[in-house]
Amino acid sequence: MIRAFYGIDTIPFAVDQEIKLLDHQQEVFDVLKVHSHQGGLCLLMGEPGTGKTMIKNAINQNTDKTTLVVTVARTLHTYFNTIKILCQAFNLDHNGSHFKCEKRLIEEAYNLNSSGKNMIVIIDDAHLMDMATLRKLRLLFEDFPKNHNIILVGQAHLLHNMALKINNDIKSRVSYSVILKKLNPDDMEHFITSQLDRAGLPHNTFTDKALSLLVRSSDGILRNARNLALSCMVEAVRSGIKKIDIENVNRVLIQPHWRIEKDIEHLL
Numbered sequence: 358m359i360r361a362f363y364g365i366d367t368i369p370f371a372v373d374q375e376i377k378l379l380d381h382q383q384e385v386f387d388v389l390k391v392h393s394h395q396g397g398l399c400l401l402m403g404e405p406g407t408g409k410t411m412i413k414n415a416i417n418q419n420t421d422k423t424t425l426v427v428t429v430a431r432t433l434h435t436y437f438n439t440i441k442i443l444c445q446a447f448n449l450d451h452n453g454s455h456f457k458c459e460k461r462l463i464e465e466a467y468n469l470n471s472s473g474k475n476m477i478v479i480i481d482d483a484h485l486m487d488m489a490t491l492r493k494l495r496l497l498f499e500d501f502p503k504n505h506n507i508i509l510v511g512q513a514h515l516l517h518n519m520a521l522k523i524n525n526d527i528k529s530r531v532s533y534s535v536i537l538k539k540l541n542p543d544d545m546e547h548f549i550t551s552q553l554d555r556a557g558l559p560h561n562t563f564t565d566k567a568l569s570l571l572v573r574s575s576d577g578i579l580r581n582a583r584n585l586a587l588s589c590m591v592e593a594v595r596s597g598i599k600k601i602d603i604e605n606v607n608r609v610l611i612q613p614h615w616r617i618e619k620d621i622e623h624l625l
Contacts, residue, residue: 369587386412393477424476463497477507
């Protein structure tokens with residue numbers, strides 16, 4: 358709908374297109390890429406929508422043939438479900454007890470190592486994982502050859518849990534950690550205009566006032582900016598107006614999920 362209306366081939370702000378990282382994300386990606394050849398445990402943290410998924414997808418898209426990337430999600434973050442998904446990712450039989458699954462995974466890790474391959478295991482939403490489960494995984498990976506790197510992706514309180522003295526055995530194995538920050542207004546504006554550039558749209562697709570309101574309303578969160586910008590474009594299609602003005606943005610912002618809490622309480 359948006360492509361037909363604007364006469365473009367690429368939808369701006371779409372998350373399923375080829376990843377182009379922002380400068381600070383590229384820096385994190387480059388460091389993680391180095392650590393993928395060093396072994397250890399890395400933490401990629403940040404508030405929802407700050408760009409963790411972009412970096413995770415970039416790792417999946419930009420690894421060479423000597424590196425195997427496995428992403429673990431949809432596990433309910435139990436140990437048995439996690440190792441079963443790891444077995445599936447390595448095309449291994451995942452039936453039987455967790456002991457049998459562990460044995461198959463360790464053997465496959467040595468097979469990969471003997472063929473000169475590295476392995477990156479990304480565990481998404483790791484802040485939801487119980488520390489006892491993470492400890493079991495740590496013990497499993499201790500039996501792997503040193504050709505692997507584990508990246509835990511989650512919110513910042515993952516680090517707070519590790520800071521407890523009882524979890525020092527896990528924290529002491531962290532070789533790199535980073536918390537992705539919110540974007541400042543200038544960087545957010547650059548992100549929005551760069552997305553317009555990629556789609557072949559002029560910067561004045563959003564008027565100056567509309568762009569300013571979009572930046573303020575996104576509160577430094579990339580996902581907010583994506584969702585708000587796309588909603589504005591859908592509203593523009595509905596209105597039949599290609600230039601998005603401040604009235605267009607406001608029509609989106611009156612939707613309940615964009616309203617701040619006190620406004621919602623007042624409405625209720």
